[in-house]
Amino acid sequence: xxxxxxxxxxxxxxxxxxxxxxxxxxxxxxxxxxxxxxxxxxxxxxxxxxxxxxxxxxxxxxxxxxxxxxxxxxxxxxxxxxxxxxxxxxxxxxxxxxxxxxxxxxxxxxxxxxxxxxxxxxxxxxxxxxxxxxxxxxxxxxxxxxxxxxxxxxxxxxxxxxxxxxxxxxxxxxxxxxxxxxxxxxxxxxxxxxxxxxxxxxxxxxxxxxxxxxxxxxxxxxxxxxxxxxxxxxxxxxxxxxxxxxxxxxxxxxxxxxxxxxxxxxxxxxxxxxxxxxxxxxxxxxxxxxxxxxxxxxxxxxxxxxxxxxxxxxxxxxxxxxxxxxxxxxxxxxxxxxxxxxxxxxxxxxxxxxxxxxxxxxxxxxxxxxxxxxxxxxxxxxxxxxxxxxxxxxxxxxxxxxxxxxxxxxxxxxxxxxxxxxxxxxxxxxxxxxxxxxxxxxxxxxxxxxxxxxxxxxxxxxxxxxxxxxxxxxxxxxxxxxxxxxxxxxxxxxxxxxxxxxxxxxxxxxxxxxxxxxxxxxxxxxxxxxxxxxxxxxxxxxxxxxxxxxxxxxxxxxxxxxxxxxxxxxxxxxxxxxxxxxxxxxxxxxxxxxxxxxxxxxxxxxxx
Amino acid sequence: xxxxxxxxxxxxxxxxxxxxxxxxxxxxxxxxxxxxxxxxxxxxxxxxxxxxxxxxxxxxxxxxxxxxxxxxxxxxxxxxxxxxxxxxxxxxxxxxxxxxxxxxxxxxxxxxxxxxxxxxxxxxxxxxxxxxxxxxxxxxxxxxxxxxxxxxxxxxxxxxxxxxxxxxxxxxxxxxxxxxxxxxxxxxxxxxxxxxxxxxxxxxxxxxxxxxxxxxxxxxxxxxxxxxxxxxxxxx
Ligand SMILES: Cc1cc2nc3c(=O)[nH]c(=O)nc-3n(C[C@H](O)[C@H](O)[C@H](O)COP(=O)(O)O)c2cc1C
Ligand code: SF4
Ligand code: SF4
Ligand code: FES
Numbered sequence: 001x002x003x004x005x006x007x008x009x010x011x012x013x014x015x016x017x018x019x020x021x022x023x024x025x026x027x028x029x030x031x032x033x034x035x036x037x038x039x040x041x042x043x044x045x046x047x048x049x050x051x052x053x054x055x056x057x058x059x060x061x062x063x064x065x066x067x068x069x070x071x072x073x074x075x076x077x078x079x080x081x082x083x084x085x086x087x088x089x090x091x092x093x094x095x096x097x098x099x100x101x102x103x104x105x106x107x108x109x110x111x112x113x114x115x116x117x118x119x120x121x122x123x124x125x126x127x128x129x130x131x132x133x134x135x136x137x138x139x140x141x142x143x144x145x146x147x148x149x150x151x152x153x154x155x156x157x158x159x160x161x162x163x164x165x166x167x168x169x170x171x172x173x174x175x176x177x178x179x180x181x182x183x184x185x186x187x188x189x190x191x192x193x194x195x196x197x198x199x200x201x202x203x204x205x206x207x208x209x210x211x212x213x214x215x216x217x218x219x220x221x222x223x224x225x226x227x228x229x230x231x232x233x234x235x236x237x238x239x240x241x242x243x244x245x246x247x248x249x250x251x252x253x254x255x256x257x258x259x260x261x262x263x264x265x266x267x268x269x270x271x272x273x274x275x276x277x278x279x280x281x282x283x284x285x286x287x288x289x290x291x292x293x294x295x296x297x298x299x300x301x302x303x304x305x306x307x308x309x310x311x312x313x314x315x316x317x318x319x320x321x322x323x324x325x326x327x328x329x330x331x332x333x334x335x336x337x338x339x340x341x342x343x344x345x346x347x348x349x350x351x352x353x354x355x356x357x358x359x360x361x362x363x364x365x366x367x368x369x370x371x372x373x374x375x376x377x378x379x380x381x382x383x384x385x386x387x388x389x390x391x392x393x394x395x396x397x398x399x400x401x402x403x404x405x406x407x408x409x410x411x412x413x414x415x416x417x418x419x420x421x422x423x424x425x426x427x428x429x430x431x432x433x434x435x436x437x438x439x440x441x442x443x444x445x446x447x448x449x450x451x452x453x454x455x456x457x458x459x460x461x462x463x464x465x466x467x468x469x470x471x472x473x474x475x476x477x478x479x480x481x482x483x484x485x486x487x488x489x490x491x492x493x494x495x496x497x498x499x500x501x502x503x504x505x506x507x508x509x510x511x512x513x514x515x516x517x518x519x520x521x522x523x524x525x526x527x528x529x530x531x532x533x534x535x536x537x538x539x540x541x542x543x544x545x546x547x548x549x550x551x552x553x554x555x556x557x558x559x560x561x562x563x564x565x566x567x568x569x570x571x572x573x574x575x576x577x578x579x580x581x582x583x584x585x586x587x588x589x590x591x592x593x594x595x596x597x598x599x600x601x602x603x604x605x606x607x608x
Numbered sequence: 609x610x611x612x613x614x615x616x617x618x619x620x621x622x623x624x625x626x627x628x629x630x631x632x633x634x635x636x637x638x639x640x641x642x643x644x645x646x647x648x649x650x651x652x653x654x655x656x657x658x659x660x661x662x663x664x665x666x667x668x669x670x671x672x673x674x675x676x677x678x679x680x681x682x683x684x685x686x687x688x689x690x691x692x693x694x695x696x697x698x699x700x701x702x703x704x705x706x707x708x709x710x711x712x713x714x715x716x717x718x719x720x721x722x723x724x725x726x727x728x729x730x731x732x733x734x735x736x737x738x739x740x741x742x743x744x745x746x747x748x749x750x751x752x753x754x755x756x757x758x759x760x761x762x763x764x765x766x767x768x769x770x771x772x773x774x775x776x777x778x779x780x781x782x783x784x785x786x787x788x789x790x791x792x793x794x795x796x797x798x799x800x801x802x803x804x805x806x807x808x809x810x811x812x813x814x815x816x817x818x819x820x821x822x823x824x825x826x827x828x829x830x831x832x833x834x835x836x837x838x839x840x841x842x843x844x
Contacts, residue, residue, distance in 0.1 A: 058786050059786050060773025060784055063773070064774055064784065067775040067776045067777070358667075360672075495778065497778070498777075498778040499778065500777050500780070501653050502655050503653065503656075504693060506700070506778060506779055507696035507699070509778070510700075510733070510778075510779045511696070511731075538689055538692050541658065541689055544667075
């Protein structure tokens with residue numbers, strides 16, 4: 001964690017070292033570029049030249065990757081690259097004022113590099129610190145609990161060119177904030193317990209146990225885990241192929257941070273679950289795909305893997321059984337929400353741009369390098385480890401009929417005690433609100449921007465696949481919040497994260513963003529609602545993947561439930577042109593640094 | 609062995625492994641499409657070929673046909689979605705048909721006509737995109753690129769060259785060229801390459817041929833796109 005100097009290796013030396021470390025393997029392209037950038041601070045053309053020479057791949061396949069992921073830079077971005085988390089919950093905690101303060105003190109414009117080339121400041125999608133925001137990333141390391149004082153200190157450290165390693169450790173402290181623990185967060189298993197329990201059965205019997213548990217995926221879609229594993233186990237292998245287990249730790253859905261805690265404090269349970277899966281499906285290779293925002297976890301996770309190898313819980317001959325081979329490699333993402341989608345994740349693992357594949361075929365038969373692959377969420381694997389020990393019937397007896405077991409909710413927003421709450425499925429929204437100390441609640445966004453917005457009249461609804469399914473996010477908004485701005489923030493998120501592969505989502509999310517910005521500026525009309533409704537139909541019907549399918553959800557939900565928030569932004573009843581004389585002067589105001597009333601034609605609606 | 613499904617009520621036979629698009633094309637039924645060419649692997653990105661199978665929308669160029677499927681394509685609902693998609697492609701780039709040298713040979717324009725696309729609905733983005741005139745025989749006008757990826761595939765899979773690739777993300781996605789300079793002149797592209805024949809719009813243009821065929825006598829001036837089988841541009 002350093003603002004490094006590339007001396008004495010030189011750029012070529014850095015690339016040679018990194019490429020060798022990744023076995024000269026082009027499928028590790030994302031990891032190679034990431035590590036080169038960690039040393040060089042960006043990806044200079046010479047680094048791309050050298051990578052191309054060493055790997056012998058077309059230059060387009062390196063540049064295509066470098067330009068796909070938000071965290072890769074092909075232009076210098078400074079020794080300190082600061083990205084302020086910009087989820088709605090960060091906004092509610094005043095991240096924009098802190099961003100302004102940072103930029104003004106450092107003499108840098110948002111999105112740009114300072115003139116001396118020292119520092120750049122920009123925003124980024126939610127960094128997974130919703131319980132301890134506002135947050136930022138500096139050279140991909142998370143800094144939490146920002147305040148004016150902390151921002152001022154950061155400014156001094158940057159100006160003094162103090163290496164990141166010497167910044168106060170307290171900045172980088174990430175709390176678990178476990179508020180309610182149940183069978184998972186409160187488990188008492190020791191490393192190896194779940195493996196010994198699994199190995200005590202035949203692999204097919206282990207699979208049976210998972211099926212009997214009724215475990216469903218925790219990544220959002222809720223697919224039955226036993227069926228997925230069975231399909232992978234039964235998929236034929238071609239010569240030289242093996243089965244693959246992938247743990248999806250991309251955790252990109254804004255407002256979600258439970259996988260972060262599972263990996264920080266229960267990594268053994270997660271790796272154990274992956275190993276149980278490998279045993280059940282007959283897999284020999286595993287990956288953990290960790291979002292780039294969780295760079296701070298990488299070294300300790302690699303440490304856990306190494307310890308497990310030494311303890312005979314991973315690698316060759318697990319538990320001393322000859323032929324029981326399974327190992328796990330960690331790949332880090334680089335700022336792309338779409339890489340949480342399982343087929344895009346696999347593309348990224350293969351060193352490519354993260355665009356979702358055409359399906360069928362599905363990963364269970366044709367996944368990583370065309371081999372049978374299961375992709376499961378972190379929490380799903382942790383549950384599998386519990387099931388290995390306690391059995392499927394025990395697990396199925398917890399929760400509700402169609403939603404067995406517990407669910408960890410990541411609670412953030414307007415409440416006294418943000419953090420993790422683990423409940424048996426079936427808990428009401430009201431109960432969660434009570435437990436987290438929420439008052440005057442106007443709405444809860446369950447499962448993030450692609451989930452549902454639950455209004456006050458619906459708080460007796462229950463968390464579970466029967467009623468409100470969730471990947472875990474639970475963002476609370478009290479009566480003082482403007483639900484239009486919540487939706488607008490989410491729309492900006494989808495626009496930023498659309499991978500651009502398919503027409504409807506690539507263009508549609510931009511159109512939607514423009515419409516929401518137009519409404520925000522008070523230039524909207526009723527006509528725009530009809531347009532949004534039409535866009536929604538189109539995106540649902542024709543998008544290539546889930547991102548496009550759900551991109552209009554936040555707007556439709558809030559239009560339906562919080563119409564006054566929209567109505568107050570309508571100036572006229574019908575068509576309003578998008579051109580506004582005062583807006584047209586915005587650029588001139590920015591250039592001259594003027595914001596006084598004389599620089600405006602009339603008062604705009606307030607921001608926020 | 610041959611099975612059948614229905615497409616807008618018409619019985620279509622197919623062989624094992626064929627997509628709906630392939631079977632429909634063999635049967636002489638047109639489904640609008642831009643990123644599909646029979647000789648290349650389906651890309652599945654433009655979504656113009658969206659059909660409803662048993663009530664659910666799917667891309668017909670990538671979906672394998674199965675016996676008994678009930679497929680709808682030429683319905684007002686689907687065609688209006690296609691018109692919106694066409695419009696999206698128009699507004700995200702810079703398409704000035706009256707001044708474009710492929711006007712009349714352009715699949716985007718011809719598909720728009722076929723679908724009866726008329727009134728503009730969305731505001732234009734007016735992106736700033738480059739033109740690359742470095743190559744002795746070929747122009748690249750990126751203003752019109754619809755990111756269909758056909759040139760990428762043709763160069764890689766047919767020419768064995770990898771001259772093109774996709775870069776960027778989201779609305780900033782763009783086509784790039786495989787050279788350090790980013791210029792086409794510094795690649796091994798030849799005007800005879802398959803990649804020079806497949807562009808459905810007017811990005812990859814052969815120099816000195818611009819108005820050989822006068823406007824009014826071009827492929828889609830004479831026949832609607834639904835009646836013109838997919839053939840490489842040079843044979844049109
Ligand atoms: C746009 C998009 C983003 C996704 N992000 C994640 C993610 O961050 N983590 C995750 O586990 N699943 C994510 N998913 C769901 C995965 O595609 C996949 O269904 C899941 O990893 C399967 O694991 P499970 O069955 O254990 O839930 C995402 C899906 C989409 C469409
Ligand atoms: S829906 Fe959006 S994210 Fe998904 S493939 Fe299409 S452009 Fe990419
Ligand atoms: S240049 Fe033409 S063929 Fe290539 S991606 Fe763009 S539109 Fe498609
Ligand atoms: S032709 Fe099927 S998606 Fe483009």
